[in-house]
Amino acid sequence: MEFLGLYNYWVFAILLMMGLYAVISRANLIKKLLGMTIFQAAVFLLYISMDKVDGGTAPIIQAGAVDQLYSNPLPQVLILTAIVVGIATLSLGLAIVVRISETYGTIEEDEIRKMDEE
Amino acid sequence: MEYAIDIASWLLLIAGGVFVFIGGVGALRMPDFYTRMHAASLTDTLGTILILLGIILQAGLSLAAIKLAAITVFLLLTCPTAAYALANAARLSGLTPEPRVSDAEES
Amino acid sequence: MVTLFGVFLLTLLVITAFGIVRAQHLFVAVMLSGIFSLQMAAIFFILDAADVALTEAAVGAGVATVLMLGALALTDDRERGPKRHRWAPIVVVSLTTLMVIYATFDKPRLGDPEAPVHQHVAPWYLEETPQLIDIPNVVTAILASFRGYDTLGELFVIFTAGIGVLFLLANPSKRGARSLLPSAEAEGLRHHLVPRVVGRLLVPFIVLFGLYVQFHGDYGPGGGFQAGALISAGFILYALIEGEGTALRAMSFRVLRAMIAGGAVLYVGVGIAGMLFGGNFLDYSVLADNPIAGQHLGILLIEAGVGLTVTGTLLTVFHAFAAREQRR
Numbered sequence: 001m002e003f004l005g006l007y008n009y010w011v012f013a014i015l016l017m018m019g020l021y022a023v024i025s026r027a028n029l030i031k032k033l034l035g036m037t038i039f040q041a042a043v044f045l046l047y048i049s050m051d052k053v054d055g056g057t058a059p060i061i062q063a064g065a066v067d068q069l070y071s072n073p074l075p076q077v078l079i080l081t082a083i084v085v086g087i088a089t090l091s092l093g094l095a096i097v098v099r100i101s102e103t104y105g106t107i108e109e110d111e112i113r114k115m116d117e118e
Numbered sequence: 119m120e121y122a123i124d125i126a127s128w129l130l131l132i133a134g135g136v137f138v139f140i141g142g143v144g145a146l147r148m149p150d151f152y153t154r155m156h157a158a159s160l161t162d163t164l165g166t167i168l169i170l171l172g173i174i175l176q177a178g179l180s181l182a183a184i185k186l187a188a189i190t191v192f193l194l195l196t197c198p199t200a201a202y203a204l205a206n207a208a209r210l211s212g213l214t215p216e217p218r219v220s221d222a223e224e225s
Numbered sequence: 226m227v228t229l230f231g232v233f234l235l236t237l238l239v240i241t242a243f244g245i246v247r248a249q250h251l252f253v254a255v256m257l258s259g260i261f262s263l264q265m266a267a268i269f270f271i272l273d274a275a276d277v278a279l280t281e282a283a284v285g286a287g288v289a290t291v292l293m294l295g296a297l298a299l300t301d302d303r304e305r306g307p308k309r310h311r312w313a314p315i316v317v318v319s320l321t322t323l324m325v326i327y328a329t330f331d332k333p334r335l336g337d338p339e340a341p342v343h344q345h346v347a348p349w350y351l352e353e354t355p356q357l358i359d360i361p362n363v364v365t366a367i368l369a370s371f372r373g374y375d376t377l378g379e380l381f382v383i384f385t386a387g388i389g390v391l392f393l394l395a396n397p398s399k400r401g402a403r404s405l406l407p408s409a410e411a412e413g414l415r416h417h418l419v420p421r422v423v424g425r426l427l428v429p430f431i432v433l434f435g436l437y438v439q440f441h442g443d444y445g446p447g448g449g450f451q452a453g454a455l456i457s458a459g460f461i462l463y464a465l466i467e468g469e470g471t472a473l474r475a476m477s478f479r480v481l482r483a484m485i486a487g488g489a490v491l492y493v494g495v496g497i498a499g500m501l502f503g504g505n506f507l508d509y510s511v512l513a514d515n516p517i518a519g520q521h522l523g524i525l526l527i528e529a530g531v532g533l534t535v536t537g538t539l540l541t542v543f544h545a546f547a548a549r550e551q552r553r
Binding site: 004005006007008009010011012013014015016017018019020021022024025026027028030031033034035037038041044045049050051052053054056057058059060061062063069070072073074075076077079080081083084085087088089090091092094095096097098099101102106107108 | 232238242246261275277285292295297299301318325329334338343350351362368372382386446542
């Protein structure tokens with residue numbers, strides 16, 4: 001039964017590496033950015049998986065309920081920040097890709113490098 | 119009385135699930151874009167609304183039931199609109215529905 | 226039963242990520258990434274993270290998809306496949322996967338209450354929040370009050386991204402001497418009756434719901450970030466339906482810049498007001514008569530600041546993409 005207890009972390013490992021693979025092996029710039037978002041999502045999954053407590057509920061304190069287990073609120077705060085920072089990075093990256101596409105006419109990395117060497 | 123509410127909500131939930139499943143099968147098996155859209159959008163709207171009605175019955179008379187009713191109205195408005203917008207966009211980019219005599223081995 | 230549902234969703238997540246990496250038509254990849262974000266939001270909800278699920282659904286599945294589609298409209302939307310199949314990335318990636326999976330066998334299993342992460346700081350927060358701050362949502366209490374300095378840093382990151390996008394995309398492109406005013410073809414869905422009617426009906430309710438989420442962040446899942454994303458989604462819907470020109474007349478770039486800067490100034494202003502009243506920077510206890518009322522006032526003001534800046538930035542980025550002249 002170890003399988004069910006660790007499945008989240010194995011999915012984290014697989015998603016992490018899929019995102020990394022898209023960043024390092026695909027030449028298209030927008031595909032690299034999509035790989036970066038998959039990578040970030042894998043890290044979010046790791047942190048939020050660590051915050052679950054068996055029998056707990058969301059950390060919103062209900063009035064009058066004693067002996068209620070709450071899940072850990074701290075990773076949620078960190079990931080809330082991280083999600084918004086992720087989209088800020090994505091929007092800036094997309095703006096840079098648009099400018100590159102207007103200057104070079106393409107967004108494939110090998111063609112851009114060839115144009116730069118000329 | 120509680121028994122009746124439980125049975126009614128179970129029936130609604132199962133019916134909603136069946137409709138969503140039929141929609142999924144239709145989206146895979148239909149030959150053309152427009153027929154796939156037709157299968158997916160109609161059944162998904164109905165299935166989602168049935169599931170939400172089943173959950174409203176379970177929630178009883180409370181704030182949660184009012185919020186769920188608001189979500190149901192919102193979905194009733196937006197699901198068909200989204201399907202219309204999608205089909206319209208496909209028509210405007212030139213995809214035409216092709217009449218097909220036999221659906222032998224087309225994808 | 227919930228565990229099985231979680232396992233099923235996680236498997237779907239891996240399949241969707243595989244589809245994103247392999248898709249050559251970038252439009253398909255962007256749509257799949259929207260589905261990916263929605264599945265992540267469902268998984269977060271199963272793992273008891275309600276605030277994070279709301280943020281991921283609003284920001285990831287909503288606004289990020291629109292921004293990527295806007296960028297795709299300005300560039301190519303097909304990827305040219307890899308010319309030669311390269312083995313080195315696959316080998317490196319597989320070896321690292323195996324190493325990370327080997328490392329996960331030391332982790333405590335999911336949901337273990339004795340795990341080290343639940344022992345030190347978290348119980349302190351869960352006990353002290355009712356006494357010190359007295360709001361039900363512990364995540365908002367930590368975000369806005371206990372760790373308010375980190376949230377200030379995050380606000381400045383969003384601010385910088387908005388200003389950065391304006392730097393990059395504000396000048397006219399090389400062809401044509403247009404500025405940020407849209408051309409006559411960017412008319413939106415003017416000729417489509419059904420989305421126009423339904424969209425006009427829905428926009429006020431979306432903005433109302435965004436305001437509800439903003440001010441209700443103390444009592445349930447919600448807060449400034451989610452509200453900012455929701456309100457900007459409402460305005461983006463308006464811009465998509467009525468056309469870019471009408472939307473820019475309704476909320477021009479000057480107003481958006483004022484919103485971005487105003488939110489940050491409000492946040493820092495609350496911090497400095499804390500210093501002027503005798504406490505530390507970002508100490509809310511001195512803002513009102515008793516410390517708890519001061520905390521409530523401080524949290525309300527800084528969440529408003531965060532909501533303003535996030536709305537302004539997301540709308541600025543969308544309009545910067547949409548008002549850019551198209552290549553073809």
